Amino acid sequence: MATNQEEVKLLGAMGSAFVCRVQIALKLKGIEYKFVQENIANKSDLLLKYNPVYKKIPVFVHNEKPISESLVILEYIDDTWKQNPILPSEPYQRALARFWSKFIDEKVKMLSFKLWSSVHVVDDDKERAKNVAETFEALQFLENELKEKFFGGEEIGFVDIAAVFIAFWIPLIQDVTGLQLLTAEKFPKLYQWSQKFLNHPIVEQCLPPRDPVFSYFKAHYDSLFLSK
Incomplete structure (x- = not known):
């Protein structure tokens, strides 16, 4: 579980397969997070701040450290929270x-x-x-x-x-x-x-x-x- 000292946010939008990937991983790990709804047609300043390179969702933010690209986010989540691993150990x-x-x-x-x-x-x-x-x-x-x-x-x-x-x-x-x-x-x-x-x-x-x-x-x- 995320501790009280940890801030976990997910910038995303309903209907995105890539956002859904991150949500599944967080749910499997039992990680509490704040979901920030984004409008892809009118990108927020927060999204542009956290993902200035691709300007896309999802963006995962852990203690103000943003990570983009869903597969990269999945690996980060698995490396950070060890319970219920999603990647093989071998x-x-x-x-x-x-x-x-x-x-x-x-x-x-x-x-x-x-x-x-x-x-x-x-x-x-x-x-x-x-x-x-x-x-x-x-x-x-x-x-x-x-x-x-x-x-x-x-x-x-x-x-x-x-x-x-x-x-x-x-x-x-x-x-x-x-x-x-x-x-x-x-x-x-x-x-x-x-x-x-x-x-x-x-x-x-x-x-x-x-x-x-x-x-x-x-x-x-x-x-x-x-x-x-």
Whole structure:
């Protein structure tokens, strides 16, 4: 637990997968913190002060020391509060956890956003098919890597937390666009993992309400068509 001498703040916004990562880690560790709601369209002076380089959320502030980038924040939290570790203790397994978490951000997330932005382009079936195939390939790597109940073993760990985007946000993209990306038929292990992860009592408490996030995605998706 954070002591009385410690000040812990999290600058974030509802609906951000990256903010959700940090919230899950803090909840797992039992760390009390102050949540500072940010408006991304009108960034606060506090956000610009704490993250002048990227000017993005989340920003984690521990005793007035700000840290940016969600995966970096997760490592800092795990190094600072030792209870309920989320990274493996063995160096090789720690390296693998970092590798797959980076893979999720640089491949799965980026491909999903690329697919999201291109799916409304009705006259580019070839590009859309290419994006779908690359997304399937990335998800297959994770399907093959999943050996136990969670990526972290019997308990959720660093990679599971990093993959909250896959479990919660990719199904939203599916429902909005009609694309079938993460299904029990295509990726049975990954799909089962996603259900267990989303139903974990700690994770459940940290996920944003689905309906407002879905409505936001749907409105944005519809606006892409109207702009054509």
